[in-house]
Amino acid sequence: MSMKISTSDFKERVDKGIHDSFMRGAVVGAQERMGTRRLDATNELGNWEEWRKHGEEIRKHVLEHLDYYLKELSDNVSKRGGHVFFAQTAEQANEYIRGVIKEKNAKKVVKAKSMVTEEIHLNQCLEEAGCEVIETDLGEYILQVDDHDPPSHIVVPALHKNKEQIRDVFTEKLNYQKTEKPEELAWHARDMLRQEYLTADVGITGCNFAVAETGSISLVTNEGNADLVTSLPKTQITVMGMERLVPTFEEMEVLVSLLTRSAVGQKLTSYITVLTGPSEELDVDGPEDFHLVIVDNGRSSILGGEFQSILQCIRCAACINVCPVYRHVGGHSYGSIYSGPIGAVLSPLLGGYDDYKELPYASTLCGACTEVCPVKIPLHELLHKHRQTIVEKEGKAPISEKLAMKAFGLGAASPSLYNLGSKFAPTAMLPFTSGDKISKGVGPLKAWTEIREFPAPNKERFRDWFKNRDKGGDQS
Amino acid sequence: MKVTLFATCLVDMFQSNVGKATVELLEHLGCEIDFPTAQVCCGQPSYNSGYVNESKEAMKTMINTFSHADYIVSPSGSCVTMFHEYEHIFKDDPIWGPKAKDLASKSYELTQFIVDVLKIEDVGARFKGKVTYHTSCHMTRLLGVKKAPMILLSNVKDLEFTELPGKEQCCGFGGTFSVKMAQISEQMVDEKVAHVEETGADYLIGADAGCLMNIGGRIERNLKPIKVLHIAEVLNSR
Ligand code: SF4
Numbered sequence: 001m002s003m004k005i006s007t008s009d010f011k012e013r014v015d016k017g018i019h020d021s022f023m024r025g026a027v028v029g030a031q032e033r034m035g036t037r038r039l040d041a042t043n044e045l046g047n048w049e050e051w052r053k054h055g056e057e058i059r060k061h062v063l064e065h066l067d068y069y070l071k072e073l074s075d076n077v078s079k080r081g082g083h084v085f086f087a088q089t090a091e092q093a094n095e096y097i098r099g100v101i102k103e104k105n106a107k108k109v110v111k112a113k114s115m116v117t118e119e120i121h122l123n124q125c126l127e128e129a130g131c132e133v134i135e136t137d138l139g140e141y142i143l144q145v146d147d148h149d150p151p152s153h154i155v156v157p158a159l160h161k162n163k164e165q166i167r168d169v170f171t172e173k174l175n176y177q178k179t180e181k182p183e184e185l186a187w188h189a190r191d192m193l194r195q196e197y198l199t200a201d202v203g204i205t206g207c208n209f210a211v212a213e214t215g216s217i218s219l220v221t222n223e224g225n226a227d228l229v230t231s232l233p234k235t236q237i238t239v240m241g242m243e244r245l246v247p248t249f250e251e252m253e254v255l256v257s258l259l260t261r262s263a264v265g266q267k268l269t270s271y272i273t274v275l276t277g278p279s280e281e282l283d284v285d286g287p288e289d290f291h292l293v294i295v296d297n298g299r300s301s302i303l304g305g306e307f308q309s310i311l312q313c314i315r316c317a318a319c320i321n322v323c324p325v326y327r328h329v330g331g332h333s334y335g336s337i338y339s340g341p342i343g344a345v346l347s348p349l350l351g352g353y354d355d356y357k358e359l360p361y362a363s364t365l366c367g368a369c370t371e372v373c374p375v376k377i378p379l380h381e382l383l384h385k386h387r388q389t390i391v392e393k394e395g396k397a398p399i400s401e402k403l404a405m406k407a408f409g410l411g412a413a414s415p416s417l418y419n420l421g422s423k424f425a426p427t428a429m430l431p432f433t434s435g436d437k438i439s440k441g442v443g444p445l446k447a448w449t450e451i452r453e454f455p456a457p458n459k460e461r462f463r464d465w466f467k468n469r470d471k472g473g474d475q476s
Numbered sequence: 477m478k479v480t481l482f483a484t485c486l487v488d489m490f491q492s493n494v495g496k497a498t499v500e501l502l503e504h505l506g507c508e509i510d511f512p513t514a515q516v517c518c519g520q521p522s523y524n525s526g527y528v529n530e531s532k533e534a535m536k537t538m539i540n541t542f543s544h545a546d547y548i549v550s551p552s553g554s555c556v557t558m559f560h561e562y563e564h565i566f567k568d569d570p571i572w573g574p575k576a577k578d579l580a581s582k583s584y585e586l587t588q589f590i591v592d593v594l595k596i597e598d599v600g601a602r603f604k605g606k607v608t609y610h611t612s613c614h615m616t617r618l619l620g621v622k623k624a625p626m627i628l629l630s631n632v633k634d635l636e637f638t639e640l641p642g643k644e645q646c647c648g649f650g651g652t653f654s655v656k657m658a659q660i661s662e663q664m665v666d667e668k669v670a671h672v673e674e675t676g677a678d679y680l681i682g683a684d685a686g687c688l689m690n691i692g693g694r695i696e697r698n699l700k701p702i703k704v705l706h707i708a709e710v711l712n713s714r
């Protein structure tokens with residue numbers, strides 16, 4: 001499916017990531033900053049764990065009754081004069097949106113940040129249809145200007161670039177002549193974008209949470225670009241993942257709090273935009289025509305299964321910001337627009353194991369992600385579940401590993417086999433041992449000893465010491 | 477009090493000194509040690525790699541081996557976490573489910589046992605040196621043992637403690653991750669070692685054999701002048 005951002009294999013991508021020192025500096029800096037900010041913002045509440053629990057309950061409830069709330073949402077959007085389209089696949093969603101664009105004879109689209117439109121590769125589809133698409137979120141804009149560099153983070157898409165690199169991109173592509181000061185860069189982008197809003201025919205947004213009871217959609221931003229995207233063009237299209245909704249504003253308030261604190265360490269972002277249908281008679285602005293595209297694209301097959309909890313996700317990226325693996329390899333290594341722990345769980349589900357079977361193993365199962373997730377998704381357990389599925393159901397594990405694990409299982413299960421194996425380990429390892437360590441291992445030990453020393457097995461195992469000691473032997 | 481020792485396979489085969497220190501420490505605190513020799517590996521390496529069925533036999537062996545115990549104590553946080561995990565693995569099994577639950581309810585990591593069960597905060601140890609401490613992920617996040625090692629270390633005489641920057645960050649061990657994703661693991665362990673160096677400590681202390689083998693192995697390879705010790709060895713110094 002289309003969330004793929006690279007054709008090279010996992011090892012190559014990781015290798016590239018590890019050797020990209022600019023990117024790594026930027027990621028470490030961002031993780032440190034965002035980590036501290038998130039902690040301050042969550043501690044400030046005093047009862048963060050209760051908030052998380054509440055958030056989890058809301059998300060679970062919605063997923064349990066998804067069909068009910070989707071119908072309520074869709075009825076209420078229609079009642080207010082909006083159009084609703086359920087797209088089962090990425091292609092259907094793109095097809096519908098292209099249809100609207102054609103009908104309006106639109107030449108220019110402005111877009112607010114949206115992961116689901118990245119997931120379905122909407123921009124590409126519209127550009128192929130001859131429409132100009134302009135991203136208005138600063139991060140997305142930078143990437144778009146830089147020859148459609150893919151996002152490396154779900155909240156801060158251009159996280160992998162530092163300000164000097166952004167200056168160079170602007171200089172080369174936008175005739176920018178000032179310095180790498182963020183204010184100057186942002187000002188330039190703002191100038192460029194203003195013209196676009198005024199001349200765009202259609203505005204496209206994602207959706208943080210849709211409110212079923214009123215048929216509203218909400219957008220959480222810090223730049224206010226979503227306000228312009230939704231108020232200036234005559235036609236608005238909002239694209240949402242089918243699970244991104246809440247029953248009423250009351251639940252939305254809880255989730256927005258969890259989201260902004262977890263994502264950027266803010267009580268609230270600068271703008272929380274809520275829109276309900278097309279503009280009405282007394283409204284001074286807003287679109288004349290409103291379309292809500294609800295995208296399934298593989299989500300309904302996750303529902304009801306052992307991975308259902310991943311649909312609780314509110315895309316805050318807290319898990320990414322604490323992930324020690326993401327820290328060193330960066331977002332592009334995941335090969336999917338969804339990176340980090342959320343990406344490692346979600347990408348194989350939406351995009352299949354063929355492209356993403358390595359991702360569940362790109363984790364030490366350290367649990368840092370699970371600890372911070374504001375809606376309590378057991379991310380490390382889901383990664384483990386993927387491994388189990390790959391081994392047991394998909395049969396995609398390497399044969400050598402299967403044999404080794406079988407042998408290990410047998411040896412570990414049998415006290416006598418274990419006893420024998422461990423007893424003769426020092427002798428068996430002798431050819432590789434120098435002093436008290438093994439520096440050049442073979443088989444599975446090779447990868448270990450390429451990086452670190454491996455201890456030589458003790459000549460006297462602990463159990464032997466204990467036994468001898470019982471007999472009145474060595475007491476030391 | 478009778479304590480049944482779960483030594484773990486790593487300690488049994490590679491770090492017998494940690495096992496010895498654990499026995500001596502617990503005896504010093506008045507416990508009587510029982511070591512069932514039928515104990516094998518907890519199954520963590522294959523289980524974490526996704527081989528759940530292949531691991532179950534080892535788990536059952538462990539459940540049987542320790543069924544008689546009042547208290548099971550182990551000098552390795554992640555292995556105790558694994559014992560607790562059995563409860564979830566066998567939760568739908570009418571025979572092994574209850575047994576696994578029983579095993580989990582009486583399994584403790586060493587420092588957790590000393591502080592929470594024995595109610596001892598000062599083990600009367602003396603250790604001269606500047607030390608820092610790595611909090612292992614499974615022990616702190618999954619088992620939830622955060623304070624006990626800190627309390628015990630803070631009462632060791634002559635010990636100079638310095639906090640490890642990024643102490644909660646994983647060291648890059650992750651069982652088979654360390655070989656399967658060696659390239660990434662290397663970056664992680666390097667950052668950990670750099671943080672340890674930053675503290676200026678002479679000793680790195682931890683409470684999980686796997687993590688210590690990983691960080692220690694990297695320190696040794698790069699010939700850094702830092703010694704790696706298990707917390708049992710420090711608490712057993714007098
Ligand atoms: S999985 Fe949890 S922490 Fe990660 S992005 Fe989703 S909600 Fe945030």
